[in-house]
Amino acid sequence: MNRTNVFYEERHFNYERGIAHLCVERFMVVLYDDILPLCGRLGQESREQITSLTIEYIRSLQFSLEKQKKRVSDNKLLHDATQSFPLHRLTDEQRKWPRHPYVLLLEMIDLLHGFSDCDEIVLSRLLYYHEKLKPCEPGQRDRNNILESTTICQAKIDVPKIVSWGGSVPCKSLKKPYINGMMARGIFHKCIKEAIQVAMAAEESIKVKLQVVSSGKVFSTAYQLKRAWGKTRLQHLKFPCVSLVPPCTQCQQIYPTVKYHPSPTDHRPALWPFGNCAENYAFSRLINKAGASVIRPSTF
Numbered sequence: 001m002n003r004t005n006v007f008y009e010e011r012h013f014n015y016e017r018g019i020a021h022l023c024v025e026r027f028m029v030v031l032y033d034d035i036l037p038l039c040g041r042l043g044q045e046s047r048e049q050i051t052s053l054t055i056e057y058i059r060s061l062q063f064s065l066e067k068q069k070k071r072v073s074d075n076k077l078l079h080d081a082t083q084s085f086p087l088h089r090l091t092d093e094q095r096k097w098p099r100h101p102y103v104l105l106l107e108m109i110d111l112l113h114g115f116s117d118c119d120e121i122v123l124s125r126l127l128y129y130h131e132k133l134k135p136c137e138p139g140q141r142d143r144n145n146i147l148e149s150t151t152i153c154q155a156k157i158d159v160p161k162i163v164s165w166g167g168s169v170p171c172k173s174l175k176k177p178y179i180n181g182m183m184a185r186g187i188f189h190k191c192i193k194e195a196i197q198v199a200m201a202a203e204e205s206i207k208v209k210l211q212v213v214s215s216g217k218v219f220s221t222a223y224q225l226k227r228a229w230g231k232t233r234l235q236h237l238k239f240p241c242v243s244l245v246p247p248c249t250q251c252q253q254i255y256p257t258v259k260y261h262p263s264p265t266d267h268r269p270a271l272w273p274f275g276n277c278a279e280n281y282a283f284s285r286l287i288n289k290a291g292a293s294v295i296r297p298s299t300f
């Protein structure tokens with residue numbers, strides 16, 4: 001039996017077991033088809049990083065099925081991966097609160113291809129993955145992929161040029177505990193963590209000032225990637241499946257020194273816990289990537 005038949009049968013087997021299995025299956029196919037085959041061309045350090053990310057990715061998919069009360073053994077691709085990858089290398093924190101699979105995938109794509117500041121190249125690449133991750137075929141009912149970020153943010157410093165990307169938290173019922181888990185793990189920069197904690201406790205917002213040491217500025221562009229078919233199709237854009245989204249009110253308040261594209265509107269109050277926003281991941285990674293000699297975050 002060839003590989004296509006295996007996936008076909010697996011797909012139908014999983015379809016009866018619900019959307020969670022289908023989503024996990026798509027993430028596993030992307031791992032085997034698009035990520036692991038390209039790792040050979042990387043240097044040793046990046047290869048080791050991909051291996052660590054892969055182990056956490058598998059744990060993250062296992063975790064999402066457990067939280068959906070689904071049996072991991074019903075998903076052959078994932079079950080086999082849990083047996084063949086060294087999950088014992090995970091720390092207790094990674095095991096308890098693995099990062100979201102889509103966020104891990106963004107990091108792996110960054111290592112493999114390097115995220116440039118050219119939106120068109122990056123968006124083409126993200127749309128390729130987006131189409132592969134969708135759990136349904138064209139013409140079938142377009143249900144949400146419960147594992148995919150709905151909003152993706154590009155954070156950028158112009159001088160020196162540094163780019164990072166982050167995704168929003170997709171796991172609907174898990175947002176608050178997930179965000180708390182990420183904060184316990186130190187995924188967010190300490191200034192951003194402080195701002196999230198204050199915002200989540202519904203106290204007064206504190207601001208995170210992102211000051212670039214050079215003459216550079218910090219920019220943020222947020223996108224929503226939509227399905228290639230259906231009601232949300234936006235024909236007038238160059239990328240018909242992509243729309244730009246202005247920052248929510250909380251992001252505007254908390255990151256006042258950032259230049260947003262599109263410009264903020266007054267009509268986008270956050271209806272979700274603040275730590276959910278893609279901006280938090282993107283800015284945290286930008287600070288870590290740039291280093292303290294380039295960007296000085298401070299709360300005030």
Ligand SMILES: [Zn+2]
Nearest residue numbers: 247248251277
């Ligand atoms: Zn926001």
